[in-house]
Amino acid sequence: MTYPPSELAIGLFLAFVAFTLGxxxxxxxxxxxxxxYFAAGGGVPWFVNGVAFxxxxxxxxxxxxxxxxIAFYGYDGFLYSxxxxxxxxxxxxxxxxxxxxxxxxxFADALDATFQSRGIRLAAAISTLVVSxxxxxxxxxxxxxxxxxxxxxxxxxxxxxxxxxxTIIVATxxxxxxxxxxxxxxxxxxxxxxxxxxxxxxxxxxxNASAEDLAPQAIPGxxxxxxxxxxxxxxEISTGxxxxxxxxxxxxxxxxxxxxxNADGTAYVPKYTNxxxxxxxxxxxxxxxxxxxxxxxxxxxxxxxxxxxxxxASLPHILIRYYTVKDAAAARKSxxxxxxxxxxxxxxxxxxxxGAMTGGSLDVTKENMAAPLLARSFGPWLFALVSAVAFTTVxxxxxxxxxxxxxxxxxxxxxxxxxxxxPDARKVxxxxxxxxxxxxxAVGLGIVFEKFNVTMLVGWAFSVAASANLPALVxxxxxxxxxxxxxxxxxxxxxxxxxxxxxxxxxxxxKVYGWPASSSFIPFSQPGLVxxxxxxxxxxxxxxxxxxxxxxxxxx
Amino acid sequence: MAALDAPPLPDExxxxxxxxxxxxxxxxxxSVYVIAYGVFMGLCAFGQETLAQPVGPLNVALVYGxxxxxxxxxxxxxxxxxxxxxxxxxxx
Numbered sequence: 064m065t066y067p068p069s070e071l072a073i074g075l076f077l078a079f080v081a082f083t084l085g086x087x088x089x090x091x092x093x094x095x096x097x098x099x100y101f102a103a104g105g106g107v108p109w110f111v112n113g114v115a116f117x118x119x120x121x122x123x124x125x126x127x128x129x130x131x132x133i134a135f136y137g138y139d140g141f142l143y144s145x146x147x148x149x150x151x152x153x154x155x156x157x158x159x160x161x162x163x164x165x166x167x168x169x170f171a172d173a174l175d176a177t178f179q180s181r182g183i184r185l186a187a188a189i190s191t192l193v194v195s196x197x198x199x200x201x202x203x204x205x206x207x208x209x210x211x212x213x214x215x216x217x218x219x220x221x222x223x224x225x226x227x228x229x230t231i232i233v234a235t236x237x238x239x240x241x242x243x244x245x246x247x248x249x250x251x252x253x254x255x256x257x258x259x260x261x262x263x264x265x266x267x268x269x270x271n272a273s274a275e276d277l278a279p280q281a282i283p284g285x286x287x288x289x290x291x292x293x294x295x296x297x298x299e300i301s302t303g304x305x306x307x308x309x310x311x312x313x314x315x316x317x318x319x320x321x322x323x324x325n326a327d328g329t330a331y332v333p334k335y336t337n338x339x340x341x342x343x344x345x346x347x348x349x350x351x352x353x354x355x356x357x358x359x360x361x362x363x364x365x366x367x368x369x370x371x372x373x374x375x376a377s378l379p380h381i382l383i384r385y386y387t388v389k390d391a392a393a394a395r396k397s398x399x400x401x402x403x404x405x406x407x408x409x410x411x412x413x414x415x416x417x418g419a420m421t422g423g424s425l426d427v428t429k430e431n432m433a434a435p436l437l438a439r440s441f442g443p444w445l446f447a448l449v450s451a452v453a454f455t456t457v458x459x460x461x462x463x464x465x466x467x468x469x470x471x472x473x474x475x476x477x478x479x480x481x482x483x484x485x486p487d488a489r490k491v492x493x494x495x496x497x498x499x500x501x502x503x504x505a506v507g508l509g510i511v512f513e514k515f516n517v518t519m520l521v522g523w524a525f526s527v528a529a530s531a532n533l534p535a536l537v538x539x540x541x542x543x544x545x546x547x548x549x550x551x552x553x554x555x556x557x558x559x560x561x562x563x564x565x566x567x568x569x570x571x572x573x574k575v576y577g578w579p580a581s582s583s584f585i586p587f588s589q590p591g592l593v594x595x596x597x598x599x600x601x602x603x604x605x606x607x608x609x610x611x612x613x614x615x616x617x618x619x
Numbered sequence: 620m621a622a623l624d625a626p627p628l629p630d631e632x633x634x635x636x637x638x639x640x641x642x643x644x645x646x647x648x649x650s651v652y653v654i655a656y657g658v659f660m661g662l663c664a665f666g667q668e669t670l671a672q673p674v675g676p677l678n679v680a681l682v683y684g685x686x687x688x689x690x691x692x693x694x695x696x697x698x699x700x701x702x703x704x705x706x707x708x709x710x711x
Binding site for chain 2: 138141142144145148149151152153155156157160161164308309311312313315339342343344345350353354361364365368369372389390391392395396398399402403406409410540541
């Protein structure tokens, strides 16, 4: 389907961009210390940091991807919501306070607090850069994919706009401007998700499918707005306004139209599905293994859910936010605010997705457009606002990623590993230079990977972070026999197991290389279930083996 | 707004007893959530029929999913309530 560019959406997006840039220049007008540039001087209020956590974490994958997945497949998108939020429990209960106490700029500070090891700095920097790049690519490609239908610009224009704006945000005031952009974005996202949910509940559910709506849709000329209900409980035609429980309960007892490509790929044909089937796991290609008899397919899903659980607390761009508040108590409080904000948003995404599934505004070819098109069904202003917020979503997450990469290069690689002695001002200028370079690389990757199946990359980032970073972080904090060599071995093993596992998996064979998935010898595609335990085990074995040679066990 | 040229923050007070208390509390609460999350994953993989069972107007999958999200917030609030903060005079 093609969409006429919305001048209102373009205008609002430009207003958002102007505001964020103005804010960045305002915050960056004073002389900056490295503590100010990389950690906002530790002066961010805990509530602001909590909402900024949401702004940092709720990427385009969360907002557009989860809404789209629920709109197309039902409950399975909600599985992602559950997994993404569960990771925050680990962050709060295990990681937040010690990381804040032991660190200053990067998560390697916490790992290396007792050891003073160049190897840990190098390993942590490599891991940070790998995870950040995996996470950056889908954000940049997502920006390009969004700008085409929303504003009518080519893909590369969207990538360049986001790259330039984000680089300016990070290079002007670093963590301070990044924090406020993320705070604004996090707040806007929750507010507009709430507004849309209220409108969905007020609209209720209506049998809205005519005979024309149910005819096959030829590709590309015959595509039309979709997403219909063909039967409500008790033969009702319309429910009127519903409360949240009644809304879900009514959908569970209704019949809904889904669309599947036909065998020769020339058209989308309708498939009538009962709501009770939609509102349980396993309806999407990603989670189809849950309904199969294949044990390996089930392990694949469990492995993904494990990576989501363990990955959040080891994402470098999330961990650096703990250094922006004044103490461990503030880190604790801000994480609770983050959990409330993110959890609330994820509950709303279920209603947004189901509202799009049944609201008659879906584009069967573009899962990620479900939320903006749902907004358009309520009027042009809401469409324009939600489109602009979707772009702000990309800005907030990408700025956090670039800052994490910049901090890793300056603080871990140059100062920590290469032992450069840099004056404070030089650290800041190198940080800004690195941000510009990373921003340019991100733009390049966003353009090069335009056709790449990028939705997998976010899952990969979680798997790699969980495999490489979490075992080292947890063991440094809780096992007194941990040694520097154990930490290094654990990080490198996590990378060395998870990356090849991903690159040789059946999913990558099929979706990236175009080879048959069955020709891969890897039993299931998600590496977490294997790589995380191996990384833990290697840390224990190497630490025990090197204990006598290194008097470097942590004392805290 | 956060000052960019602010001097470094002073080291925060440290109290090993408080830190150990918070760590223990965190691990206990985490173990509760790990069990709940693990059971959910097990049901997803091997208990599809259970997840489809009705619970009032909803089903087990929806109620359990909302429960995990609400449970995360509940545990977070419990941790916030029962965790301790080092006093200003503690070791730095």
